[in-house]
Amino acid sequence: MNTTQHIPQNPGLVKAWISAFRPRTLPLAFSCIGMGGFMAAAYDAFDATVVFLCVLTTLFLQILSNLANDYGDSIHGADSVHREGPKRAVQAGHIKAEHMKKGMAVFSLLSLVTGLLLLWVAFGAEGIYLFLIFLALGLASIWAAINYTAGSNPYGYAGLGDVFVFIFFGLVGVLGTFFLQTRELEPLVILPAMVCGFFSMAVLNVNNIRDINSDVLAGKRSIPVRLGPKRARIYHIILLVCGVASAFAYVLLHFYSVWQFLFVLALPLLISNGVNVWRKQTSAELDPYLKQMAITTMLFVLLFGIGQVL
Numbered sequence: 001m002n003t004t005q006h007i008p009q010n011p012g013l014v015k016a017w018i019s020a021f022r023p024r025t026l027p028l029a030f031s032c033i034g035m036g037g038f039m040a041a042a043y044d045a046f047d048a049t050v051v052f053l054c055v056l057t058t059l060f061l062q063i064l065s066n067l068a069n070d071y072g073d074s075i076h077g078a079d080s081v082h083r084e085g086p087k088r089a090v091q092a093g094h095i096k097a098e099h100m101k102k103g104m105a106v107f108s109l110l111s112l113v114t115g116l117l118l119l120w121v122a123f124g125a126e127g128i129y130l131f132l133i134f135l136a137l138g139l140a141s142i143w144a145a146i147n148y149t150a151g152s153n154p155y156g157y158a159g160l161g162d163v164f165v166f167i168f169f170g171l172v173g174v175l176g177t178f179f180l181q182t183r184e185l186e187p188l189v190i191l192p193a194m195v196c197g198f199f200s201m202a203v204l205n206v207n208n209i210r211d212i213n214s215d216v217l218a219g220k221r222s223i224p225v226r227l228g229p230k231r232a233r234i235y236h237i238i239l240l241v242c243g244v245a246s247a248f249a250y251v252l253l254h255f256y257s258v259w260q261f262l263f264v265l266a267l268p269l270l271i272s273n274g275v276n277v278w279r280k281q282t283s284a285e286l287d288p289y290l291k292q293m294a295i296t297t298m299l300f301v302l303l304f305g306i307g308q309v310l
Helices: 013-021 027-042 048-076 097-123 125-147 161-182 187-210 212-218 223-227 229-253 258-279 288-309
Strands: none
Touching (some): 013 097, 027 048, 027 161, 027 187, 048 097, 048 161, 097 125, 097 161, 125 161, 187 212, 187 223, 187 229, 223 229, 229 288, 258 288
16 A cells, blocks of 8 residues: 655664554554454454464565555655655665665565465365465465556556555455455455455545645546545545444344444544544645554454454
C-alpha cells in the first residue's frame, strides 16, 4: 500500500531502512491474517503454525510493498519537491535507488521462501494441486506489491490501488488464511474479509487524500485525484460504513452470542477517524489519521475476532 513513514533528517542507515519499512502500516498485515485466524478458531480449526507463517509472509509482502512504493514514487515523480507528505528514503537521499531495488529483491525472496514453507506445512506433498493454486496467489501478491508504483506501468497511477488493496488485504488475506487451516470455503467468511478490505482501502484513501496535490502534478490518478477532495472524503465515510456494515451483517447472519457484537467498542475510533478526515484539510493535519486508521483496523479485528470465539 502506498503509505508513508516520517524519516528524520540525516538518520543512520539502520534507522533509514526501518523508516522505509513504514512500521505504522504493518498493523494491516496483522489484521487480515488475524481475522482469518480468528475465523478458523470460531470454526474449531485454528492452527498456530499456519497463522504464524501467514503473518510472517504477509509482513514481508507489506514491507516489500512499502519499499517498492518508496522507489517507484521517486522514479515516477510522485515524490518530488512538491510533495507535502513526509519525505521518503529515496527522495531524501537517505537510501540510494539501486540499494532500494536490492532491498525489494531481498523481501521478494523472503516472502517467497516463507510462503513456500507455509504451503508445505498446510498441504504437504498430498495437496499438490492446492499447493500450486496458492503458489500462484503468492506470486500474484509479490507482483502486486512491486507493481503498485514501481512497475513500468504501475497500476497505482491508474487509480487501481483500492481494488488491489481490497483483494489482497481483504479477500485473499482473510479467506486464504482461513482456507489454509480449514481446507474449506465458508461463504459467510467473505463478510469479515470485506471488513478488512474496506478498512485497508480507508487507510490508503487517507494517504491519497493527503498527497492529492503532488499526485496531480505527477500524473498519479488515485481515487482522490479522480474524485476531488470533497468527494474523496465522502468516499472515505462510505468505506468506513461498508466495513462496519459487513461486520454487522456477518453477526446477524451467524448469530449465537451477544459477545459477537464486541466490535462495537471500536466504533468511536472509526467515527473519530471519519470526522477528522472530513474536517482536516492540510497534509500535516491528515497524516496522523493514517496511523490511527491502521491501528483502529487492528483493534476492530481483535475485538471482532474475540467476540466470535467467546
